[in-house]
Amino acid sequence: MRSIFYAVDFALKGLLRQKTKNLSIVALFALIVFLFSGIDFMSNALYNETLKALAFQPSLIIQDVRAGRQVPISLADMADIAKIPGVSSVKGRVWGYYFDPFTGANYTIVGDSGDLKELWDLRAILPDPAPSGAEPLFLKNGEALVGEGVIKIRRTRIGGVLNFQDHTGRPVPLKIRGTFSSNVSLWAHDLIVLTEEDARKLFGLDPGSGWDIAVDVPNEFEVPKVGEKILRINPGARVIATNQLKRTYGSSYGFRSGVVLSLNITCLLAFLILAYDRVARLSQEEQREIAILKAIGWQTRNVIRLNMLQSIILSLTGFLVGIVASYCHVFVAGAPLLRIVFAGWSVLYPPHPIPPSFDISKVFGLMFLTVVPYIAVGILPVWRAAVRDPEEVFRA
Amino acid sequence: MSIIKMDRVTKTYNPGKPNEFAALSEISLDIPSGQCTILAGPSGSGKTTLLSLVGLMSRPSSGRITILGKETTLLAENFRTLFRRGHMGFIFQHFQLITDLTVKDNLDLVLYPDGRPFNAIRERRTSLLERFGLITKRAEKASVLSGGEQQRLAIARALMNNPEILLVDEPTAHLDTTLSQHVIALFEDLRNEGKTLIIASHDPLVLAGGLAERVIHLRDGRIIRQV
Numbered sequence: 353m354r355s356i357f358y359a360v361d362f363a364l365k366g367l368l369r370q371k372t373k374n375l376s377i378v379a380l381f382a383l384i385v386f387l388f389s390g391i392d393f394m395s396n397a398l399y400n401e402t403l404k405a406l407a408f409q410p411s412l413i414i415q416d417v418r419a420g421r422q423v424p425i426s427l428a429d430m431a432d433i434a435k436i437p438g439v440s441s442v443k444g445r446v447w448g449y450y451f452d453p454f455t456g457a458n459y460t461i462v463g464d465s466g467d468l469k470e471l472w473d474l475r476a477i478l479p480d481p482a483p484s485g486a487e488p489l490f491l492k493n494g495e496a497l498v499g500e501g502v503i504k505i506r507r508t509r510i511g512g513v514l515n516f517q518d519h520t521g522r523p524v525p526l527k528i529r530g531t532f533s534s535n536v537s538l539w540a541h542d543l544i545v546l547t548e549e550d551a552r553k554l555f556g557l558d559p560g561s562g563w564d565i566a567v568d569v570p571n572e573f574e575v576p577k578v579g580e581k582i583l584r585i586n587p588g589a590r591v592i593a594t595n596q597l598k599r600t601y602g603s604s605y606g607f608r609s610g611v612v613l614s615l616n617i618t619c620l621l622a623f624l625i626l627a628y629d630r631v632a633r634l635s636q637e638e639q640r641e642i643a644i645l646k647a648i649g650w651q652t653r654n655v656i657r658l659n660m661l662q663s664i665i666l667s668l669t670g671f672l673v674g675i676v677a678s679y680c681h682v683f684v685a686g687a688p689l690l691r692i693v694f695a696g697w698s699v700l701y702p703p704h705p706i707p708p709s710f711d712i713s714k715v716f717g718l719m720f721l722t723v724v725p726y727i728a729v730g731i732l733p734v735w736r737a738a739v740r741d742p743e744e745v746f747r748a
Numbered sequence: 749m750s751i752i753k754m755d756r757v758t759k760t761y762n763p764g765k766p767n768e769f770a771a772l773s774e775i776s777l778d779i780p781s782g783q784c785t786i787l788a789g790p791s792g793s794g795k796t797t798l799l800s801l802v803g804l805m806s807r808p809s810s811g812r813i814t815i816l817g818k819e820t821t822l823l824a825e826n827f828r829t830l831f832r833r834g835h836m837g838f839i840f841q842h843f844q845l846i847t848d849l850t851v852k853d854n855l856d857l858v859l860y861p862d863g864r865p866f867n868a869i870r871e872r873r874t875s876l877l878e879r880f881g882l883i884t885k886r887a888e889k890a891s892v893l894s895g896g897e898q899q900r901l902a903i904a905r906a907l908m909n910n911p912e913i914l915l916v917d918e919p920t921a922h923l924d925t926t927l928s929q930h931v932i933a934l935f936e937d938l939r940n941e942g943k944t945l946i947i948a949s950h951d952p953l954v955l956a957g958g959l960a961e962r963v964i965h966l967r968d969g970r971i972i973r974q975v
Contacts, residue, residue, distance in 0.1 A: 354863040358861075644844050645857070648838075654860075
């Protein structure tokens with residue numbers, strides 16, 4: 353035990369003797385870990401956020417499709433769908449996107465028929481003007497709940513008015529009644545909730561149609577069967593299960609992170625080549641030091657242990673610095689360097705911070721891919737130098 | 749009583765290659781315990797090679813070397829190192845200090861692999877630093893020491909493990925006359941303490957003094973005379 357303590361002591365002294373060189377290695381190591389773990393933290397956090405958002409989604413979404421494109425769906429089949437065993441609720445949804453020519457942003461518009469109020473965790477809201485004792489109406493025609501991104505890009509405030517136009521160009525003024533909490537900001541940043549009537553007016557949807565139909569099936573094992581029965585009622589429809597959406601989001605983020613990771617692998621390879629170059633070719637001075645240690649009685653295993661300790665200290669320091677920097681970059685600073693990869697097409701990118709969420713097994717996996725090879729590549733050359741006769745090295 | 753016995757030891761560098769040369773040829777000698785033996789001879793005569801072989805820092809091409817009754821020629825590399833750590837101290841011609849470590853660390857390094865208690869290491873180190881007049885320099889890097897101080901540090905390092913055998917290569921090669929005399933006096937003290945010293949030197953100051961019980965003259969890898 354004492355000899356290990358002495359070895360650690362000497363390893364640290366050895367590292368401090370070449371501060372600049374070793375700090376460079378730590379910095380390079382940290383950079384590689386920063387790049388890799390940042391991608392992983394980000395995709396993991398976004399995927400988890402998406403799952404949170406999908407928790408509000410129904411079990412099945414029914415869309416109508418013409419020529420491969422989604423079109424408004426008739427709500428006439430809702431009664432038949434509601435009769436399918438296992439279905440607990442059916443709801444026609446009115447939602448879509450609104451392009452704002454003043455800001456160049458696309459907003460997500462959702463029509464609320466009074467059943468969304470439990471879902472939105474509001475940060476701020478205007479006092480309800482309904483008389484006391486009466487059932488408070490959550491939203492009235494001409495009012496909107498908006499995401500923080502909308503407030504910012506339109507440079508307005510709660511109580512302000514958004515002047516939108518319907519599909520025919522007629523003005524639709526909307527008074528901002530409240531904003532959404534930052535807890536849901538990742539997916540509610542560009543969201544505007546209106547009354548269903550206002551949303552229909554904005555999109556030109558008649559009362560007998562919606563953008564899609566949401567179907568709730570409490571028993572998830574019944575979802576595929578219910579989907580089949582819906583297709584029998586409306587053979588032209590597209591039935592999407594939320595589980596499929598989860599998989600799609602998972603692969604989408606997986607694909608995006610995969611593209612960046614494949615670029616990062618080039619960096620990792622470059623680093624490993626550099627590390628190999630550093631540790632696989634011992635300098636004359638390093639070989640002389642090993643020979644001195646051998647001459648004064650260090651065994652080969654003592655020398656290898658010293659080298660391994662130095663590699664462990666360097667690589668673990670670099671790894672931890674990289675992980676902490678990456679964590680701060682993603683979860684504190686809002687990942688300014690990676691946002692563009694994941695944020696998609698929207699003008700209104702999600703705000704800071706991204707809720708912390710990471711997979712510890714992936715962190716260990718990254719450690720295994722970086723720290724272990726770094727330590728391993730150093731062993732062979734040190735062993736080679738340590739088994740040489742000291743006299744041979746001194747003579748050289 | 750013989751502490752080191754060499755039996756027809758030959759050391760050939762680069763065997764089978766065009767630049768092959770025999771540094772030592774058929775050397776047989778006995779070195780008694782507690783005495784000082786000087787290996788004399790011009791450069792290239794094989795003094796350093798002989799010291800390296802006795803110090804188990806290289807292997808003979810043929811012949812046998814027995815130290816403290818143990819046949820060392822066929823010992824595995826790790827056992828050779830352990831044997832060296834347990835019984836020998838080596839003072840190199842060029843000191844071979846780790847110059848960007850402190851004086852203290854250069855000494856402590858010797859005992860690190862043993863895992864001895866820190867207090868024991870400190871006591872041993874302090875007594876040697878005091879003995880060799882380096883106590884005030886203990887926190888300084890070896891690189892800033894003078895030649896004489898580096899030589900004394902090299903001697904102190906060789907004594908850290910309290911070895912029976914001290915192998916010394918050209919101890920006065922880098923020292924002026926005064927410092928050389930001081931170093932010779934140190935070796936006399938060590939011999940008087942019962943250490944077995946083998947000193948390779950062609951310095952007349954070392955050869956002329958009363959330090960050595962025996963002088964072995966080498967030339968072209970062979971013993972030409974023993975006094």
